[in-house]
Amino acid sequence: MVMVTTGGSSLKDDIMRLYQPVHLLVGTPGRILDLAKKGVCILKDCSMLVMDEADKLLSPEFQPSIEQLIQFLPGTRQILMFSATFPVTVRDFKDRYLRKPYVINLMDELTLKGITQYYAFVEERQKVHCLNTLFSKLQINQSIIFCNSVNRVELLAKKITELGYSCFYIHAKMLQDHRNRVFHDFRNGACRNLVCTDLFTRGIDIQAVNVVINFDFPKNSETYLHRVGRSGRFGHLGLAVNLITYEDRFNLYRIEQELGTEIKQIPPHIDQAIYCR
Structure with a gap:
């Protein structure tokens, strides 16, 4: 039984x-x-x-x-x-x-290769304004925007819609069927922007996504890699923009060190060739 x-x-x-x-x-x-x-x-x-x-x-x-x-x-x-x-x-x-465990890895290794990574120092209250600026200046095919809590996902999705941009959202408190439907529609191009928590991670294998924005910066390198990294087999170009507050600065440095990567300060102009095919 x-x-x-x-x-x-x-x-x-x-x-x-x-x-x-x-x-x-x-x-x-x-x-x-x-x-x-x-x-x-x-x-x-x-x-x-x-x-x-x-x-x-x-x-x-x-x-x-x-x-x-x-x-x-x-x-x-x-x-x-x-x-x-x-x-x-x-x-x-x-x-x-576990005693003498067998480890079976069926996942593709995630890589940051081909992903250009930037940070922007902002105060918490400036984040939405900064995001609006990114939307107006970047050539976004599709974007995924990460927040660190369910509440912030819903609030940000509402703000983005109020700014006049199409936006879906996914988080852990939604029913699985609802999440699957939203994700399916996003993958099929029904919407340009998706706001989510770390529920939606494990490397972004949606070919159309060329921009990832960490509206809230992650606490550890593992989460960062799963938000921003891609499966190696796709060899995908992409752009990652991290909104960094004063409290995030140590995590930024530590994640760079642990992943052996460089996250540069965002320049006034970003060449589309580095993240658009």
């Missing part, structure tokens, strides 16, 4: 269902941990833990629950981790909890 449980489902119903033999339990870490702590979900004979989107499950929000959950599993358990990104949190977890 397969059982699905999440934080929003009825705890009483879950407890009743667990009186039957369950062969496969699919759920969110917090709810499964809650059931295990109550003694109704017995995991001592559970031989396998599968972590889908392991990078998300090892974010500060979920990692404590995952680590507590492992304590309920037998010492002989096997852990399978699936992830589109491989940040330090995933590597550290792998080293601590």
Whole structure:
């Protein structure tokens, strides 16, 4: 029997269902941990833990629950981790909890080759004005604009629309079907600009996207690479513009060092040949 449980489902119903033999339990870490702590979900004979989107499950929000959950599993358990990104949190977890693991990499390596990268020093209140200037001066085929929170994505998308530009947005709190539909329409050229959180990353393999704008600068090099980098097989020209506040300056320097790349100050004029075919 397969059982699905999440934080929003009825705890009483879950407890009743667990009186039957369950062969496969699919759920969110917090709810499964809650059931295990109550003694109704017995995991001592559970031989396998599968972590889908392991990078998300090892974010500060979920990692404590995952680590507590492992304590309920037998010492002989096997852990399978699936992830589109491989940040330090995933590597550290792998080293601590997996014994002699096999690592299978099915992803193309991301590269910054062919991407011209600039930064613009701005105050927070100047960001929308700066973005408007970029829209008017750049030859944008399609652009992706990254923010660091769901709330900022929605606010910025509204501002861009008010400025008279076509704009879609995607973030983690939207239903998966809705996100898929927006992404499909954007990929098919229905809109020129897409505002999103890091939900939409893993290298931008949309040929028409020639400009990436970090409206909010990322905190680490892994996120930067996944926002700006491209799969090597595409050999794509592109432009990345980073809006940098005073608080971002150390992250800018560190990301340059860690990725071995150069992010230059944006010049008054940008040659279209470096980002347009």
